[in-house]
Amino acid sequence: MIRAAQDRLDGHVRRTPLLTSPFLDEIAGRRVWVKPECLQHTGSFKFRGGWSAVSAMDPDVRARGVLAFSSGNHGQGVTLAATRHGAPVVIVMPSDAPKMKIDNTRALGAEVVLYDRANDDRNAIAAELSTARGLTLIKPFDEPQVIAGQGTCGLEIAEQAKSEGVTNADVLVCCGGGGFASGIALALEADAPGLRVRPVEPEGFDDMARSLASGVIESNSRRAGSLCDAIITPQPGDLTFPIISRLAGPGLVVSEDEALHAVALAFSRLKLVAEPGGAVALAAALFHGDEIEGGDVIVTISGGNVDADVFRIALERFAA
Amino acid sequence: MIRAAQDRLDGHVRRTPLLTSPFLDEIAGRRVWVKPECLQHTGSFKFRGGWSAVSAMDPDVRARGVLAFSSGNHGQGVTLAATRHGAPVVIVMPSDAPKMKIDNTRALGAEVVLYDRANDDRNAIAAELSTARGLTLIKPFDEPQVIAGQGTCGLEIAEQAKSEGVTNADVLVCCGGGGFASGIALALEADAPGLRVRPVEPEGFDDMARSLASGVIESNSRRAGSLCDAIITPQPGDLTFPIISRLAGPGLVVSEDEALHAVALAFSRLKLVAEPGGAVALAAALFHGDEIEGGDVIVTISGGNVDADVFRIALERFAA
Incomplete structure (x- = not known):
């Protein structure tokens, strides 16, 4: 592999x-x-793993988009890999993440969905996005x-x-x-x-x-x-x-x-x-x-x- | 060339x-x-030019040593190139150069000769060193x-x-x-x-x-x-x-x-x-x-x- x-x-x-x-x-x-x-x-x-995962996807599945949780490096790696494959990409980030990281992730081409770390369940948000839009989750390491x-x-x-x-x-x-x-x-x-x-x-x-x-x-x-x-x-x-x-x-x-x-x-x-x-x-x-x-x-x-x-x-x- | x-x-x-x-x-x-x-x-x-000049020298001449004026990058480039060729190297630096640059040049293996920018003639110092010890001057660009x-x-x-x-x-x-x-x-x-x-x-x-x-x-x-x-x-x-x-x-x-x-x-x-x-x-x-x-x-x-x-x-x- x-x-x-x-x-x-x-x-x-x-x-x-x-x-x-x-x-x-x-x-x-x-x-x-x-x-x-x-x-x-x-x-x-992280760009290595992001590219590996995105490039290994079935093209029809990839075309529906990918999803990652990350306030940092994994999110940016997945975003650039996805956009260079022409795939939509959603990154779920805590709303208190540094503004620069949010800005950079958006600038690389991601749709950033913010959640409230204290009150929201990020897994529920991801499950909902995944079901509604057919996005595939790319986990950061496992x-x-x-x-x-x-x-x-x-x-x-x-x-x-x-x-x-x-x-x-x-x-x-x-x-x-x-x-x-x-x-x-x-x-x-x-x-x-x-x-x-x-x-x-x-x-x-x-x-x-x-x-x-x-x-x-x-x-x-x-x-x-x-x-x-x-x-x-x-x-x-x-x-x-x-x-x-x-x-x-x-x-x-x-x-x-x-x-x-x-x-x-x-x-x-x-x-x-x-x-x-x-x-x-x-x-x-x-x-x-x-x-x-x-x-x-x-x-x-x-x-x-x-x-x-x-x-x-x-x-x-x-x-x- | x-x-x-x-x-x-x-x-x-x-x-x-x-x-x-x-x-x-x-x-x-x-x-x-x-x-x-x-x-x-x-x-x-500067390491490129330093290596090029030192490696092109006649080995007997090189063994007597090389000389450069520099408070900075050229001196460090020549120093590392010379020491890796096993050649002695003298760098003539102004005594008011940043201490870190003097220390780094010494640490890379040079003998550092300091001169007083206001009162000394660095060309005279170099000519004297060159004559006395047979050092070859490596100019920084010309x-x-x-x-x-x-x-x-x-x-x-x-x-x-x-x-x-x-x-x-x-x-x-x-x-x-x-x-x-x-x-x-x-x-x-x-x-x-x-x-x-x-x-x-x-x-x-x-x-x-x-x-x-x-x-x-x-x-x-x-x-x-x-x-x-x-x-x-x-x-x-x-x-x-x-x-x-x-x-x-x-x-x-x-x-x-x-x-x-x-x-x-x-x-x-x-x-x-x-x-x-x-x-x-x-x-x-x-x-x-x-x-x-x-x-x-x-x-x-x-x-x-x-x-x-x-x-x-x-x-x-x-x-x-």
Whole structure:
């Protein structure tokens, strides 16, 4: 499925490069390879899964339209994928989402339906829309074609690492529901068995790390309140967790300060804009080296959709 | 010479991608293709020219070491190129250069020699070093192997534009002494004759635009005092000007505010860190569209070595 997704994505997805910086290597004490999915269309890896899911649909079904819940990266990824297929797209967002995210999603071509987080049932809204208009829901991570799409990033990592002579390394993946981590893990299992996924999460939202440790799906007690909002989910997915459990190493957990510090270092050393949630894997490579195996480490930067205010905070606190 | 430089750079230089954003296209009113040399090693295109010059040297001469004047991008590019060739490298910098730039140049492996801008003659210092230690000076732009190295970016643009179906377009190039613009112009003359270089400069430092208009080399009255410091030079080069005069279209000039606005848009729409001088070409594409020909435009982002304070100003003033 991942290879089929790669064929469908060919010519539409960006093949992001694999970057390095001698300054980051020095901080980490090992060679750090960075896969910047912030440079992907719509600013995150989510475009891969969105394109994979939309392109795999029956054309008649697709023509009726697609639907997603998202205040962020998944919504933008699905929107651009749908509009480029000429399909109508409805994104259901909380009415208190940042105005910029609502505006961007609309500007990419979506019809945005707002709901009141306190009083409305978003599932009921979606069910109603789906029935009335024949829209197909694209879930953010627990959906095979979405996982297959995210896995195309893993195929690229396998090929790029091989061409750089890196055959044994941990691959640190920013982890919310686990779509990105599970897709990459499946791709590496096939193409680069010496590369091992390590999911990385922010403190307080380490449901995947705790689930991997206990062997059963664990939930977060909090649902919001992190600058790493892009990768905050209630718990691992029913499809993603068994894959990650079978293939990945232990989870890594970084503090919000470490994530902001990594944002500032991506700015100064890589010239990349990373969102805090998208920088947790880089933070783990730089500040949790003793929990990582191997002379090289590969990290994903999963997205760059960060508000200017938050970015300025990272620079004020951590840029030289 | 450009093709020979490309062979020498192969495997050492980054082949930067060609990026787009629907949001930028909408502002510009045409398709905007962005060549982000801020993602090049050392954060600017200068690494290309540095590597080209150092790799072309006789090995015995190179082993005695190289020398450059620079408080910025050229110094870092030459330093990394030299150290990766195992050659000693001395960078002569003004003692009032930003500490971070001095520190970075040292960290990349250079011996930094500081001089007092008010009282010392840097040419005398360089001549003395060169004689005493047999160092070879690598000039920042008026040097054939440096121009050839910068031209490799033009070969990439020609190939990438062709594969995107873009055969007629202006190519906006951030311009200081003209090494980048002349190298790209020569490459395009050979490989993509429908693509035409347009040098872009900041207001008050438009020596190239005025020189192109008058047909003779003109100087800037001011020598400093722009946030676009990376591309401020006294006047076009004796080698670069005739090339640009023969091959390029009229120069474009943008305000400092337009450059900062482009920095903010590169942040929000491309997830890239551009320095103000590196963003003048993007600013011209976005805000001077009536001076540009063609349905597509290609712009270089020449570098991303910007202080956090300056970047925060751009975000405060222009980020949504």
